[in-house]
Amino acid sequence: MNAENTPVTVIGLGNMGSALAAALLDRGHPTTVWNRSPEKAKAPADRGAHVAANPAEAVAASGLVLACVLDYDALHTVLDPVAEAGGLAGKSLVNLTSGSPEQAEEMAAWAAEHGAGYLDGGIMTTPPGVGSPEMMFLYSGSETVLTTHRPVLAALGDPLYLGARPGLASLYDSALLGLMWATFTGWLHGTAVVTADGPPATDFTRVALRWLTGAVSGFMTTYAPQVDAGRYPGDDATVDVQIGAIDHLVHAARARGVDTSLPELLRATMERAAAAGHGRDSFASVVEVLRAPATP
Numbered sequence: 001m002n003a004e005n006t007p008v009t010v011i012g013l014g015n016m017g018s019a020l021a022a023a024l025l026d027r028g029h030p031t032t033v034w035n036r037s038p039e040k041a042k043a044p045a046d047r048g049a050h051v052a053a054n055p056a057e058a059v060a061a062s063g064l065v066l067a068c069v070l071d072y073d074a075l076h077t078v079l080d081p082v083a084e085a086g087g088l089a090g091k092s093l094v095n096l097t098s099g100s101p102e103q104a105e106e107m108a109a110w111a112a113e114h115g116a117g118y119l120d121g122g123i124m125t126t127p128p129g130v131g132s133p134e135m136m137f138l139y140s141g142s143e144t145v146l147t148t149h150r151p152v153l154a155a156l157g158d159p160l161y162l163g164a165r166p167g168l169a170s171l172y173d174s175a176l177l178g179l180m181w182a183t184f185t186g187w188l189h190g191t192a193v194v195t196a197d198g199p200p201a202t203d204f205t206r207v208a209l210r211w212l213t214g215a216v217s218g219f220m221t222t223y224a225p226q227v228d229a230g231r232y233p234g235d236d237a238t239v240d241v242q243i244g245a246i247d248h249l250v251h252a253a254r255a256r257g258v259d260t261s262l263p264e265l266l267r268a269t270m271e272r273a274a275a276a277g278h279g280r281d282s283f284a285s286v287v288e289v290l291r292a293p294a295t296p
Contacts, residue, residue, distance in 0.1 A: 005028060005029065005030060006029055006030075006063075006064065006149070006151070006152050007029065007030040007031075007032065007061060007062040007063070007064070008024050008029050008030070008031050008032070008062050008064050008065075008066060008152060009031070009032045009033070009034070009052075009058045009059060009061050009062040009064065009065045009066065010024070010031060010032070010033045010034075010044075010066045010068070011033075011034050011035075011055065011058055011059075011065065011066070011067045011068070011069065011078060011079075012035060012067060012068040012069035012070075012097075013033055013034075013035035013037075013040040013041055013044065014040070014068070014069075014070070015127045016068050016096070016123065016127050016130070017033075017035070017068040017069070018040065018043060018044065018127070019127035019128070019130035019131070020066060020068060020096070020130060020156060021033050021044040021049055022043075022044065022047065022130070022131070023130050023131035023155050023156050024152070024155055024156075025044065025047045025048055025049060026131060026155070027155040029152060029155065030050070030062075031044065031048075031049045031050070032049065032050045032051075032052050032057075032058050032061035032062055033045075033049045033050070033051055033052065033058070034051070034052040034054070034055055034057070034058035036078075038051070055078050055079065055081070055082050056081070056082050056085065056087050059079075059082050059087050059088065059091060060087060062091075063090070063091060063092060064091075064092045064094065064149050064152060065088075065091055065092065065093050065094065066094045066096060067079070067093065067094070067095050067096065067097055068096040068097055068123075069097050070097075071097065071098070071099065072097060072099045072103045072107065074097075075095065075097050075107070079093075083110075083114040083116075086114075086115075088111065088114045088115060088116040089114065089115035089116065090115060090116070091115075091116045091117070092116065092117045092119070092142075092145045092148065092149060093111050093116045093117065093118050093119070093145075094119045094120075094121055094139075094145065094149070094153070095107060095118070095119070095120050095121060096121040096122075096123055096137075098170075098173075099170060100167075100170060100174075101167030101168070101170045101171045101174075102167065103170070104120040104140070104141075104166045104167040104169065104170045105165075105166050105167045107120070107166070108120065108141055108166035117142045117144060117145040118141050118142055118145070118166060119139050119140070119141040119142050119145040119146055120139065120140050120141045120166045120167070120168075120169045120170060121137055121138060121139050121169055122137070122138035122139075122169040122170060122172060122173030122176075123137055123156075123157075123173075124136040124137065124138060124157075124173070124176065125157060129157070130156055130157060131155065131156065131157070132157060133154070133157065133158055134157075134158070135157035135158065136157060136158050136160050137153065137156055137157040137158065137159050137160065138160050138162055138168075138169040138172050138173060139153070139159055139160065139161050139162065139169055140161070140162045140163055140164070140165055140166055140167065140168035140169040140170075141164065141165075141166040141169075142164075143161065143164060146159065146161050183212075185262060186262070187205070187208055189253070189258070189259075189262050189263070190204065190208065191204055191205070192253075192256075192258045192259075193249070193252055193253050193256060193258050196256035196257065196258060197256065219236075219283075222236070223282065223283065223284035226282060226284040226285075227284055227287050232278065232281035232282040232284050232285035233281070233282060234280045234281045234282050235282070236282060237282070237283065238279065238280050238281060238282065238283075239270055239273050239274050239278050239279050239280070239281055239282070239283060239285060239286065240274060240279040240280065242270055242283055243267060243270045243271060243274065246263055246266060246267045246270065247267070249263045250263045250264060250267065269286060269289060269290070270283075270286060272289045273285055273286045273288065273289045276288060276289055
């Protein structure tokens with residue numbers, strides 16, 4: 001059987017699970033689905049999916065099982081009886097349920113106890129993006145599972161393998177979401193400051209995107225080796241210089257009636273770095289105080 005017609009089971013048909021099933025069906029994979037609420041299986045069934053009567057039947061239908069349910073408690077509720085009956089032995093379980101790195105590690109050990117190969121995943125898109133090769137799906141755990149099923153997983157998005165530690169995908173997922181929220185909030189704060197003087201958000205955003213994809217991404221590329229080495233040469237702009245610059249943002253925001261709590265938080269973090277002896281170091285040195293958060 002070639003990759004184009006590899007059977008796949010999808011357990012969980014919320015918005016994301018339904019998108020996963022749709023992408024697999026679009027690529028011609030025989031797809032079995034199961035969901036606690038049977039009515040959610042109607043849409044994939046109308047597209048040709050087989051609807052299993054219960055989780056045991058769903059798992060038995062395919063060598064590759066994708067799980068995307070509410071949380072790990074729900075996942076155990078569904079799969080524990082199947083595993084106890086020996087139904088997971090020899091299966092490849094790809095878990096796309098959101099959770100913590102520690103939960104992923106525990107789930108990998110549980111799967112191994114029941115004879116299943118385990119791959120943990122992080123979906124770095126919303127449901128409409130599933131199926132696009134431009135969207136990342138992060139995976140960690142069994143490299144054998146990834147290698148064996150890569151052509152099938154590529155139907156969902158670009159499979160990016162992070163390593164054998166099962167918790168890595170969840171760890172990256174959480175950190176990348178933090179980056180996204182911080183970026184969104186910084187952009188929205190800047191938008192509030194600029195639009196207070198009249199320019200529209202669309203004009204500011206065009207400039208902001210050029211700044212992010214050019215200079216800012218370049219700084220990140222430069223700073224990453226500094227973080228790895230623990231050495232922060234201040235040959236571009238030091239923390240002390242950045243503190244002076246952020247004072248201008250605080251002033252501009254306050255003068256326009258825009259909330260200043262975000263830049264003040266950033267300034268306080270920079271000031272902690274300076275107080276720790278990093279005033280003449282690059283901004284990357286701020287990581288040192290982030291690794292040792294201030295006590296309340």
